[in-house]
Amino acid sequence: LPSDIRYEDLVITRSKHLQVKPKLDATTLKFGAVYSDHMLQASWKDGLGWTAPSIDPLGPISLHPCAQVLHYAVECFEGMKCYKGKDGRLRLFRPDMNMDRLARSAARLTLPHFDKVELLECIKELLRVERDWVPDKEGFSVYIRPTMIGTHPFLGVGPTREALLFVVLSPVGPYFPSGLKPIKLYVETQNVRAFPGGVGDKKIGGNYAPTILPQLNGSHLGCSQVLFVLQDGNSTGGLVGESGSMNMFFLIRQEGKDGDLELVTPPLDGLILPGVTRDTVLTLARGFGGMKVSERPLRFDELERAAETGRLLEVFGTGTACMIQPVMGLVKKDHTEIAIPFNEEAAKYWLAKPPGIAALPDLSGGEPFSLCGR
Numbered sequence: 001l002p003s004d005i006r007y008e009d010l011v012i013t014r015s016k017h018l019q020v021k022p023k024l025d026a027t028t029l030k031f032g033a034v035y036s037d038h039m040l041q042a043s044w045k046d047g048l049g050w051t052a053p054s055i056d057p058l059g060p061i062s063l064h065p066c067a068q069v070l071h072y073a074v075e076c077f078e079g080m081k082c083y084k085g086k087d088g089r090l091r092l093f094r095p096d097m098n099m100d101r102l103a104r105s106a107a108r109l110t111l112p113h114f115d116k117v118e119l120l121e122c123i124k125e126l127l128r129v130e131r132d133w134v135p136d137k138e139g140f141s142v143y144i145r146p147t148m149i150g151t152h153p154f155l156g157v158g159p160t161r162e163a164l165l166f167v168v169l170s171p172v173g174p175y176f177p178s179g180l181k182p183i184k185l186y187v188e189t190q191n192v193r194a195f196p197g198g199v200g201d202k203k204i205g206g207n208y209a210p211t212i213l214p215q216l217n218g219s220h221l222g223c224s225q226v227l228f229v230l231q232d233g234n235s236t237g238g239l240v241g242e243s244g245s246m247n248m249f250f251l252i253r254q255e256g257k258d259g260d261l262e263l264v265t266p267p268l269d270g271l272i273l274p275g276v277t278r279d280t281v282l283t284l285a286r287g288f289g290g291m292k293v294s295e296r297p298l299r300f301d302e303l304e305r306a307a308e309t310g311r312l313l314e315v316f317g318t319g320t321a322c323m324i325q326p327v328m329g330l331v332k333k334d335h336t337e338i339a340i341p342f343n344e345e346a347a348k349y350w351l352a353k354p355p356g357i358a359a360l361p362d363l364s365g366g367e368p369f370s371l372c373g374r
């Protein structure tokens, strides 16, 4: 039988040249630009299975120029975070969800199956080796990037025969250079991120590269990201999707006197990435009570009408990298802006319901935080 990834086979080779750790400052620690000293890796071959996983000094990987990943984007990845608590212990947030999603993305690209529990144990060991890289400052963490690529040198388009799985770590603070200050989003109606029957719900590199140009275009209008709105032939302004790096939430007061508060996010209909932070916000918001929490299609017209009548109370994005990112404006193609003013009603709502760790509902059927170190 081909072998699977096994924690007990893990081989560790420590680097002799450890780097100086960066200063934890949101203005200097650029997201995803600093990496720790070691990486985890394992390779796979059809019929043979996985090699023993290893933790090695971080360094370049060697690829044949015809490796599938370089030609047909046979690549998927995850974004997870590890925090150092006040007690000095390392904790991963809901890592089982990332392992599940990685397995689903890999399967869609014919990348190999792996044992999710064993891989997670290997990642925990990498974090123990790199524990000094895990920031202990609030708002900072180590961002974990598990990645799987098709390495088979083959220019025909066909199933993966060879693959490499690697995991790198990057100490991070806020994703956007502005820190956690509210940002503006460009309403992107021409370029499409995901379409029905496509792969918008998979975390694959091919979903991200095409979002860079729209993002660059939006940046000329002062926007940090875009909000993809799919034109689906319906005349109601298009279907609100997600942003390139975040799921989106909208707090809307329904029409009429004393209309209900509704927190809306687009549903998991194949166009939306099933975000771990998205799921967490939904679970917490449902636990808070006092507002309707909906995963439902949202048309851009409804959003505009709510904004015009002062009922669009709050907009925020969620993502592992972005955490919870407030949005203060949606800039449209004609350069007009839907402003989302700081809303006291919304602020009061959230502040009156501090979740507190004890009040956290059961996430993923157990501890939301998985301990991985002293």
Ligand code: COI
Binding pocket: 078, 079, 080, 244, 245, 246, 319, 320, 321, 322
């Ligand atoms: C994440 O939030 O983990 C992501 O992968 C988004 C990426 C654009 C940084």
